[in-house]
Amino acid sequence: MSWAMATLIGLQGAAGTYLLLHRSLTRIILGIGLLANAVNLIALTAGGSPGSPPIIGEGGETADPLPQALVLTAIVIGLGVTAFLLATALRSWTIDGNDDVEDDIEDVRLARAALESDRSSGPDPTTSDSEFTGGLDEVPEAGDS
Amino acid sequence: MTSEAILPLMVLVPLLGAGASLVVARLRTMQTAVTFTVAAGTTILSIALLLKVDADGPIRAVTSIPEAPIGVTLDLYADRFASLMLVIAMLMLLAVLLYSAGQKAAGEMSIWYQPAYLVMVAGVSAAFVTADLFNLFVAVELLLLSSYVLIMLEGNDEQIRSGTTYVVLNVLESTLLLMAVALVFAATGTLSFFALPAAIAELPSGIQTGLNLLLLAAFGLKAAIFPLFSWLPDSYPAAPGPVTAVFAGLLTKIGVYALIRTQTLLFPDTNRTLLMWIAGLTMIIGVLGAIAQSDMKRILSFHIVSQIGYMVMGLALGGVAALTATIFFVLHQIPIKTSLFLVEGIVEAETGTSRLDRVGGMARRSGPLAFMFMLSAMSLAGIPPLSGFVGKVGIVTAGLDQQEWVLVAVALLVSLFTLVSMLKIWSGLFWGDVMPVDPRKGVLRHHRRMSAAAASVVALGVGIALAAGPLYSFTERAAEDLYLPAEISEAIVGDSK
Structure with a gap:
């Protein structure tokens, strides 16, 4: 893993965590997006060195397709969850005019x-x-x- | 049909059924018929799987692309533990479906309920039959996504408030899990349950501990262990009645299942002191929280947390004896916990609330309902000869054998507190003057399907107590399976070639 990648993942994770700690659901959703993509980058870098595609017959070294499959699945799931949370934020706003997460x-x-x-x-x-x-x-x- | 075909069918049948029930969503009778057929079919499949596995040993189904230079496989596996959990989970899901069909007559349930429910069935199945971490992640996502829909089904103020916490916390959990899975792959280059034990054993101990803790945090959040439980008592009570029952009975137990699976398979006998602390604190904090509450649903929700502590205690003790008791305890918790929430749902459907100070005299209004509650509550507290007693005796005996006096003392004390808080529900809801005043007679007659479902789940709980002898020897074989992954997997790989 290169230093640039590690720094990027670290910064993105930190920013995501910071946003996740807010009360406004919109910010939480943005935080989840950042955090999830930081984790996707971890999974992607776990796949090995750049430049070797996970496609049979492309020539050269074939990368293990498992991390790519993992990331693709995670992105799709992330899309669904984000859409659901946005709908929740909208409903929360319709009910009481804000999207704050309320106290227990x-x-x-x-x-x-x-x-x-x-x-x-x-x-x-x-x-x-x-x-x-x-x-x-x-x-x-x-x-x- | 070969026995290997059952494994993918366990996931495919409910998933296709969910699609079918979406297609006929506007025809309510048709939708209910499709859903029930699919759920019953999955239950029959799971029973067939259990019988097969017990007779012939674990089953593994591998689908792979032959031309691929690197193994691209879909690997499914069921041993005794997994198939036992599958059977009890499918029976519960079927009973709760019957119960919610009773509620639907009152116009409470939306047309999206049954499709989402079937997707959850598929997720539960997938979590039990998977044989690698990646598919476990996908299975957890499948059941989480459908649980998000179910917990906010009505979309009212209360559900949005508590559902948001639930969704955000569980999204965080899946992010942690994905990170753990990615790092396990980065460290070992494999995610298969069969290859991982050997690969992880070769890693430096620091990396092992890191991966272990990350997985522990991810599944611990799902299982609601201390200190990661606070989302549970807040969000579960707000969901629709039957949804709470199935969440309480099943979803946290899948976290426990994953914990047991990963801890025994990937990291055998490590971090036991940490797990013991977690177990003790989970038990105590959960039960103290329960005593402080004044609403039946919330008391029961805190009890979920408390009972998880016993399961973690059995896992922390380790060894075949403790794990036998733990598997039995999980097996008994699923119907007991579900039945308590189902009884609560009937009370709430009748009176409109489950607050202890607003309802009273339910025992005078319906003796059978009070009897159902009493059986399950006594079992939860561990009164002999009910099933909770058998499980707790097993765990406590294992603790005594390993001379963990403090943990055993905590477990016994928590058992007493459990009884106290059950008595609190009993004296608040079932005894005393009849409230609200001027009720109609015959509670169970007005909720036929709901009471039939609740009664069958209670009967299943009692059945576990009656069949405790054979079941206990079965869970012993299941626990032995857990500790022999390498030998078993080699035997199966050998068979499939």
Whole structure:
């Protein structure tokens, strides 16, 4: 494996992982695309040195066709998964106007309970309850304080 | 028909059936008839395969291109372990199909349900009969893609919310798996299960460990072991009832199957301390999570995680005795877990929810339903003489033999906690005052197909307990197969020439 290829795979994997950690589903999909292609490049370089095609009768050294078959399959599967995820993002946007991946309901419930017990034993019990009715995303942050 | 032909048919029949059921998608009765015929046919094939394999030993079917300078082969293989898993999986898939046909009468199921379901059947079959890592990857993808469709079938807010997590996590899992497969190929130049054990044994130990951990992470994410389980209790409860049941019973177990396969075959007796830690933590965290929940579906989902811990414990202990118990335990978990979710589905279909504080007195409304739940719950907790007891005794005995006191203590404690959380469901849902008030009488009469399916799965669980003696000696032979891959493969290669 050449250094250029290794660097490319590393950078692409890092960028994909970074995007995958976002809340927006669109960015996650882009991240998955980058990460999947980094892995495809790994599989491709596993096939041996460049210049030898996996075709019988082309002359010269014939490469093992298995990695190519692996990558082709992975690309097709990746296409299907990406299309499915894009449809999911669209549906999510149709339902509530954004494509953010939401919190687990049980996590929200626990965070809310923790927040309430925190408030009831806290120094300022007169705080308004209106904060509890805020967006779900705000609850865990408030729980940290 | 030769016996080798059964192996590709196990995948081809449901896959072509999925196409056929798509063609007749608008004719509901026709579609149901096609789906049932295909599922029943696949089940019969799997039983034939099991009988054949038990009588004559493992079957291998190799298709290759003769003129190719480098071997291009499609290699399928079924030993006792694989064919046993196939039979129990196909029986479950058939029962759940019957159950969902009962639900469909209520207009809940879309026309895409049955085609996607059959594709999943094909994926499950393919995962069990494959004999190389590449086809294992394809099989996992096949069942994952159809599971994405099934988990978001209704496309409502709740399903999109939790389904997104499921899909993203599983796409990550397949990416990891593909990376592992590519690196295994880069290191050894082969992906066949028969050539790999020798090829991997020659690698430097550092590379071996790296490949092992990568495969462990990929399949561990699928099997929901600690610390990779958190997606499971969040996403499974949101799926349609029968879908959750089949996911709970089967999909995580395929991760376990792949773990057992790769660990015993490719990396025998390595990383045992790591696996033991994983096993203990998976058991404890899973059961503690279950106790903290207040919804039957979520409690059961956490129990999936907890029970996976026992399977990993058996794998970590290693040796024929522990693996015998592990295979038996996996075998018993599939129907037990499915039946619990099927009972939950009936409760939910009747009352509209499975929250412990909103439903009560189900035992007063339907004695048989409560009895079905009790049998499965007791079996899950490992109360003698039910099947869970046999499996757990086997695993714990193997642990005692190897003097792993701490792990054995953890396993026993977790068993107790399992009972506690089952009692929580029992006292919340089945005992107490009847809620919601003014219910109709005769729960099971209103859900005939669903109760018939649930009852047959419960009966299968009890059947495993009744036939524990012969089944246990069968799983012992299956475990011996696992440890003799080289001899077996050479014998089979010799036969096919």
